[in-house]
Amino acid sequence: MATLWAVSDLHVSVAGNEAVLDRLQPQSADDWLLVAGDVAERQTDILSTLALLARRYRQVVWSPGNHELFSVGKDEATGRKKYDALVRGCRELGVLTPEDPYANFHGVRVVPLFTLYDYSLRPTATSLDQAMESAKRKGVMLSDEMFIAPYVDIRGWCWERLSYSVNRVGRLSEPCVLMNHWPLEPALLEVLGAPEMSLWCGTKHTRGWAERYHAQAVVYGHLHTPGVRTIAGVPHYEVSLGYPKQWRDTLEARSWPAPVLEVGHGA
Ligand SMILES: [Fe+2]
Numbered sequence: 001m002a003t004l005w006a007v008s009d010l011h012v013s014v015a016g017n018e019a020v021l022d023r024l025q026p027q028s029a030d031d032w033l034l035v036a037g038d039v040a041e042r043q044t045d046i047l048s049t050l051a052l053l054a055r056r057y058r059q060v061v062w063s064p065g066n067h068e069l070f071s072v073g074k075d076e077a078t079g080r081k082k083y084d085a086l087v088r089g090c091r092e093l094g095v096l097t098p099e100d101p102y103a104n105f106h107g108v109r110v111v112p113l114f115t116l117y118d119y120s121l122r123p124t125a126t127s128l129d130q131a132m133e134s135a136k137r138k139g140v141m142l143s144d145e146m147f148i149a150p151y152v153d154i155r156g157w158c159w160e161r162l163s164y165s166v167n168r169v170g171r172l173s174e175p176c177v178l179m180n181h182w183p184l185e186p187a188l189l190e191v192l193g194a195p196e197m198s199l200w201c202g203t204k205h206t207r208g209w210a211e212r213y214h215a216q217a218v219v220y221g222h223l224h225t226p227g228v229r230t231i232a233g234v235p236h237y238e239v240s241l242g243y244p245k246q247w248r249d250t251l252e253a254r255s256w257p258a259p260v261l262e263v264g265h266g267a
Pocket of ligand 1: 009011038065222224242
């Protein structure tokens with residue numbers, strides 16, 4: 001058997017999370033691992049974790065989350081330059097990124113996406129300023145506003161990434177597995193405790209991608225509410241580890257890492 005495993009939101013710089021990496025072990029020499037973002041904030045932590053995983057699995061595939069894009073230290077690149085530096089670091093490790101050709105896992109193309117968010121997931125007839133104001137009043141504000149927004153035009157980058165991704169994924173003729181840190185389907189945000197959080201949770205422009213691009217499965221994270229939800233016949237796997245208070249009592253009982261595809265030898 002060869003299995004395509006998936007995780008996200010390892011947050012290895014949070015006390016207690018690094019030890020969980022011991023659980024990420026292949027069951028066969030042909031197993032792959034998808035890492036759907038939020039490994040850590042600092043470049044050295046992100047790349048050393050991916051290096052560790054790349055030594056264990058036949059192939060590791062990574063998509064960035066918002067935490068990878070944080071500008072947190074004077075010695076770190078910021079904004080787009082930080083993403084470019086991480087892609088270069090991944091290439092040195094043999095880890096695939098959204099900038100590489102889509103690899104073939106037993107006939108299925110593995111597609112790491114990086115589509116970011118554009119604040120479009122807000123109540124209709126509400127301007128972005130109004131939505132931000134309302135979120136602020138309710139005390140809902142992601143750290144992204146401090147650690148990403150000052151360094152890059154997030155909406156402009158998101159729209160560029162959408163165009164880049166559609167151009168590439170639209171050319172695929174085989175079935176695929178899509179991986180993105182942010183959920184592709186707005187309906188998946190119903191699990192959020194505070195609806196204002198949706199502002200930072202993706203874009204309305206990826207709605208329907210799984211069906212349109214013949215995905216066998218979608219892998220995502222970000223919400224820290226792991227589980228599988230099926231939309232239009234396609235399973236969407238939320239594969240986050242999250243923070244210790246979120247996983248401590250539940251990790252043993254759940255299927256983590258998540259086995260997204262399994263194939264027999266010769267398949
Ligand atoms: Fe996260």
